[in-house]
Amino acid sequence: MVELLTHADISSSLSDFATAIELDQRRVDALPTATFSPMYDARMWRDWRANSIAFVEKMISSVNSIPKAMVVELTELATSYSPLIVRRIVLEILAEVVSGFCDNRDFATAELFFGRVIGEVKQSHSVRSYFQGAKRSISLWLPVVDPLRIASDPECQYPVMELS
Numbered sequence: 001m002v003e004l005l006t007h008a009d010i011s012s013s014l015s016d017f018a019t020a021i022e023l024d025q026r027r028v029d030a031l032p033t034a035t036f037s038p039m040y041d042a043r044m045w046r047d048w049r050a051n052s053i054a055f056v057e058k059m060i061s062s063v064n065s066i067p068k069a070m071v072v073e074l075t076e077l078a079t080s081y082s083p084l085i086v087r088r089i090v091l092e093i094l095a096e097v098v099s100g101f102c103d104n105r106d107f108a109t110a111e112l113f114f115g116r117v118i119g120e121v122k123q124s125h126s127v128r129s130y131f132q133g134a135k136r137s138i139s140l141w142l143p144v145v146d147p148l149r150i151a152s153d154p155e156c157q158y159p160v161m162e163l164s
Helices: 007-030 042-065 068-080 083-099 110-124 134-141
Strands: none
Touching: 007 042, 007 068, 007 110, 007 134, 042 083, 042 110, 068 083, 068 110, 068 134, 083 110, 083 134
């Protein structure tokens, strides 16, 4: 029997992600200027992190309105698909929203955001694997180190500092 995720589990995961983004900014601020590519735009990436946090906080504020049926679907996603697949899709959708590439009204709530995540994962990935523990799996959906994958951007390429 699979233990279902709860609204609190989803909220906690999002909160941890927002905290990781904040911590990432502090880590980057501590790096010497020479560490960055000459093309690195500190203001742009600071804004990217701030806008990402603002969006995640908006999602947190609406998590409790996610219908129970969708929580069940998120549990299924967490126990059936690789967390790395879900992570990639979550970060891609987040980037679309933060960049203004899509209409923010399409993602005004956590329900709309996770509805899109569920749809894209199920549509594009037929290979399913079982992962024990939905809570553990969703904790892997949102990365803790370099959470927005900024360090790997060709204009940045600064070293990623592991958590101690």
